[in-house]
Amino acid sequence: xxxxxxxxxxxxxxxxxxxxxxxxxxxxxxxxxxxxxxxxxxxxxxxxxxxxxxxxxxxxxxxxxxxxxxxxxxxxxxxxxxxxxxxxxxxxxxxxxxxxxxxxxxxxxxxxxxxxxxxxxxxxxxxxxxxxxxxxxxxxxxxxxxxxxxxxxxxx
Amino acid sequence: xxxxxxxxxxxxxxxxxxxxxxxxxxxxxxxxxxxxxxxxxxxxxxxxxxxxxxxxxxxxxxxxxxxxxxxxxxxxxxxxxxxxxxxxxxxxxxxxxxxxxxxxxxxxxxxxxxxxxxxxxxxxxxxxxxxxxxxxxxxxxxxxxxxxxxxxxxxxxxxxxxxxxxxxxxxxxxxxxxxxxxxxxxxxxxxxxxxxxxxxxxxxxxxxxxxxxxxxxxxxxxxxxxxxxxxxxxxxxxxxxxxxxxxxxxxxxxxxxxxxxxxxxxxxxxxxxxxxxxxxxxxxxxxxxxxxxxxxxxxxxxxxxxxxxxxxxxxxxxxxxxxxxxxxxxxxxxxxxxxxxxxxxxxxxxxxxxxxxxxxxxxxxxxxxxxxxxxxxxxxxx
Numbered sequence: 001x002x003x004x005x006x007x008x009x010x011x012x013x014x015x016x017x018x019x020x021x022x023x024x025x026x027x028x029x030x031x032x033x034x035x036x037x038x039x040x041x042x043x044x045x046x047x048x049x050x051x052x053x054x055x056x057x058x059x060x061x062x063x064x065x066x067x068x069x070x071x072x073x074x075x076x077x078x079x080x081x082x083x084x085x086x087x088x089x090x091x092x093x094x095x096x097x098x099x100x101x102x103x104x105x106x107x108x109x110x111x112x113x114x115x116x117x118x119x120x121x122x123x124x125x126x127x128x129x130x131x132x133x134x135x136x137x138x139x140x141x142x143x144x145x146x147x148x149x150x151x152x153x154x155x156x
Numbered sequence: 157x158x159x160x161x162x163x164x165x166x167x168x169x170x171x172x173x174x175x176x177x178x179x180x181x182x183x184x185x186x187x188x189x190x191x192x193x194x195x196x197x198x199x200x201x202x203x204x205x206x207x208x209x210x211x212x213x214x215x216x217x218x219x220x221x222x223x224x225x226x227x228x229x230x231x232x233x234x235x236x237x238x239x240x241x242x243x244x245x246x247x248x249x250x251x252x253x254x255x256x257x258x259x260x261x262x263x264x265x266x267x268x269x270x271x272x273x274x275x276x277x278x279x280x281x282x283x284x285x286x287x288x289x290x291x292x293x294x295x296x297x298x299x300x301x302x303x304x305x306x307x308x309x310x311x312x313x314x315x316x317x318x319x320x321x322x323x324x325x326x327x328x329x330x331x332x333x334x335x336x337x338x339x340x341x342x343x344x345x346x347x348x349x350x351x352x353x354x355x356x357x358x359x360x361x362x363x364x365x366x367x368x369x370x371x372x373x374x375x376x377x378x379x380x381x382x383x384x385x386x387x388x389x390x391x392x393x394x395x396x397x398x399x400x401x402x403x404x405x406x407x408x409x410x411x412x413x414x415x416x417x418x419x420x421x422x423x424x425x426x427x428x429x430x431x432x433x434x435x436x437x438x439x440x441x442x443x444x445x446x447x448x449x450x451x452x453x454x455x456x457x458x459x460x461x462x463x464x465x466x467x468x469x470x471x472x473x474x475x476x477x478x479x480x481x482x483x484x485x486x487x488x489x490x491x492x493x494x495x496x497x498x499x500x501x502x503x504x505x506x507x508x509x510x511x512x513x514x515x516x517x518x519x520x521x522x523x524x525x526x527x528x529x530x531x532x533x534x535x536x537x538x
Contacts, residue, residue: 029470059387063485063498076472080400108387111508134213134537143221
């Protein structure tokens with residue numbers, strides 16, 4: 001597998017130069033990973049998309065992880081032209097899980113944010129059509145949360 | 157009054173013809189052309205689509221939640237059932253994420269075998285894609301049966317190497333489940349020698365077919381900038397003129413050792429998405445031949461405990477699956493199961509621009525446009 005760790009330094013530094021509050025995470029999985037304050041998310045996304053030397057035009061994946069004390073939302077970005085990757089990460093409160101939507105930056109966020117809303121219960125403010133996507137509307141709870149368990153079936 | 161679909165951005169607010177009342181048609185979830193249980197709510201003015209809403213989830217099984225319960229090896233069987241037309245590729249993407257997380261080295265022979273089976277899987281998946289797409293647009297069952305005839309040979313080979321045709325569970329963390337049997341290599345070479353002729357046959361039946369062209373050329377335009385914004389991947393992206401292929405641009409495994417071309421088309425329409433698949437079939441056959449020529453001896457898998465543990469950490473694997481970019485984002489917590497296993501399913505994300513692509517086309521074209529995107533609902537709904 002290719003190892004773009006060498007590019008991690010300059011790429012992260014470029015983002016941090018514009019947004020000093022963005023932190024570099026020390027978890028290394030081949031993609032530089034940045035922790036972004038929730039309120040700066042949309043600005044950072046707009047910045048990395050429109051800056052020519054970053055040029056992140058492709059939102060490969062959005063996911064959320066339940067850590068029991070918080071929920072992390074992870075954005076995997078890529079530049080198809082410059083061939084580099086970046087991961088942005090925000091931490092949201094578990095009981096009041098609200099995050100800004102990035103559908104205005106990349107349309108690909110539309111379905112993926114709906115999926116996270118559906119399965120993990122994070123509300124994305126500014127999303128044009130935020131409703132359940134895989135489960136039915138009457139479904140109770142958000143199954144990918146760690147405290148959600150399949151209701152036990154009565155034994156015969 | 158006719159409208160140019162390329163000019164349509166928002167659905168027209170008024171009916172195109174004063175006398176025609178808009179009607180809402182539920183296409184699916186039980187409809188043969190939706191390739192499974194997929195539903196489009198189409199608002200029609202006459203026969204023209206003025207609004208489309210996409211509804212999915214009828215096949216949702218909670219695979220991501222299930223993956224948190226099973227061990228890494230258990231979960232391989234769950235991945236077979238995602239895109240059930242390309243189980244080998246799903247196995248590979250999952251295994252790569254588990255290997256990256258647990259720091260497992262894969263022997264070279266295993267990588268060659270993986271490449272061979274995954275490219276065979278691409279041929280099989282594209283056979284279904286072009287065959288059913290032909291059936292969708294009115295060539296009916298002739299091309300379909302030719303494509304399925306050859307897919308059958310590939311599934312026979314899978315049966316030969318692992319005893320299963322579709323739910324193979326063959327690629328595992330650390331390598332592959334079993335070494336290739338002796339009879340596989342001559343069978344595969346025989347198949348590859350004949351294969352270019354088979355692709356020529358599909359082309360005779362489809363590429364030069366007037367009816368097929370009338371139903372696919374210029375239909376369902378996906379402009380490159382829209383494809384990029386919606387993160388469309390795979391043949392659908394390359395048919396919009398963007399030559400991005402993970403096998404070339406972020407080579408994983410041993411793809412940097414093979415000589416092949418990334419196929420693109422610039423039509424952005426249904427026909428381009430079809431022709432890119434046809435060309436990719438020829439390229440995949442080349443890759444398999446090269447891999448067979450250089451297949452090294454050695455172990456087919458790393459020595460590994462069945463219930464190996466992965467340390468705390470994260471991994472994001474991505475491969476060029478037949479349908480597009482398949483990714484697994486995996487978080488480990490030191491146990492024998494992943495803490496979180498997110499599946500970046502290409503079929504799901506490729507559906508993003510569909511509601512815009514349908515605007516301005518007739519109902520019959522909706523079938524063609526959906527068919528050209530080549531989705532599998534097992535992967536869309538997970």
